[in-house]
Amino acid sequence: MRRVVQFSTGNVGQHSLRAIIGRPDLELVGVHAASPTKVGRDAAELCGLDEPTGIVATDDIDALIALGPDCVVYTAQAETRPMEAIEQLVKFLSAGINVVASSMVWLVTPRLADDWLREPLGQACESGDASLYVNGIDPGYSGDTEVHSALSLVTRATSITVQEIFDYANYDDYEFTGKSMGFGLSPEDEDPIFYVPGVLTSMWGGPVRNLAVQLGVELDDVTQRIERWYTPTRIECKMATVEPGQMAAVRFAVEGVRDGVAVITMEHVTRLTAGAAPEWEYPPDGKTGVHRVVVEGEPRVELNTHVSHPALDVTEAGCVSTAARVVNVIDWVCRAPKGLIAVEDIPQAEVIRGLMW
Structure with a gap:
């Protein structure tokens, strides 16, 4: 079972959070929320579920790293604050924590990403022996x-x-x-x-x-x-x-x-x-x-x-599918060689494992 942190609970994050809670092969261990109105609330409440999980949202990234998760699902809006997002991602990757993300859409094709993105994140993957995968519906x-x-x-x-x-x-x-x-x-x-x-x-x-x-x-x-x-x-x-x-x-x-x-x-x-x-x-x-x-x-x-x-x-259903594009590859990304991962690196059968239980 993979230990997972959900980072953000917005349009996509609420659906990836709900998916993580529901899957028998994943264990939710932490939730990040930037909004003061969400900090301290149970994860179930943040994604519309009735049964409390006992996991409450925090804005403390170091506390989430201390939990020792296998993977972070990063769905925070990053395109309007790329340098801050890179800093957050580098923290997780350098600590040896894999990341799957629907944000930073430039990294859907990581080998063609600009140096200002690829270099710090690639170096963080190298130093932490971790992997980063970004995808969605479009781009994706x-x-x-x-x-x-x-x-x-x-x-x-x-x-x-x-x-x-x-x-x-x-x-x-x-x-x-x-x-x-x-x-x-x-x-x-x-x-x-x-x-x-x-x-x-x-x-x-x-x-x-x-x-x-x-x-x-x-x-x-x-x-x-x-x-x-x-x-x-x-x-x-x-x-x-x-x-x-x-x-x-x-x-x-x-x-x-x-x-x-x-x-x-x-x-x-x-x-x-x-x-x-x-x-x-x-x-x-x-x-x-x-x-x-x-x-x-x-x-x-x-x-x-x-x-x-x-x-x-239909637009919110699309957000569910966007969440699926990253949640479904958590196990493979955790097993993958370190570095920036592109969709063509992943055997397609891996993205459908564990979907029926």
Whole structure:
């Protein structure tokens, strides 16, 4: 049984915490919470379970290290505070504690990550004899596992398009996702952080380049494109209230270009409510969200992944799946050689072990 610490209890963390508590092969030994309103509360309360665990949340990282866990599940929002997140991760890794994470999305393709990320974390893995693995749905599953499955069905591929097409109206994350994507901004407002030149390519360029390497394709360039949609009417939803003339949908992509043609594309089509950007693509069959891979080639292949839950909105169901992408590999990561781990390093049968009991 692996001894596990859950780090954060937000949109993804509450679901990974619940999963850890429920699995017979994992033992929850600690929980980190940054918010004073969560510190001191039982882990069960923080993830909607009724039976107390006896494990209470703390903001003391040293106390969590002293517990001697095998692994930390790190789901804290890190993209807005990368240097602080690196410091936290280095502490765990240097202490010999493995980490699986849905944060620091640049590390979904660790071999292509910039030096400022790869070097301190790689050195911490080396000194602590520990491993770090980062993945999720997008970046993550749709650009690796799903696209690998699609490519295995063709004899020749001419282009690959990876899409997240989602209605974010009920996604309760305006402070990061809403602001970063620019929902509610007017045309004359300053660009949000996602659309500053180079930011999109830093986040999704790694998966594009990684696929190119795996395919043996030499790209001429990796570029980004952005298209905004401004609502003519007021939109009220959980994500935000958007007034007429403000942005309520966005379509952006990072493209790997060869001979002037985009051959590998990672695209997001994100709207607030189904009425936004009606001329853009929608998920099939009336779904509110889908992760899609389209391979043009011999033959053409299209895979659509839709997650759902009887009690949760599709965006929250997606958070459950994001948690699954890291919780399910805890045992393998704990057995893995030290260092930064990529999804292609993990035998796929390992990510489904222990899921039925």
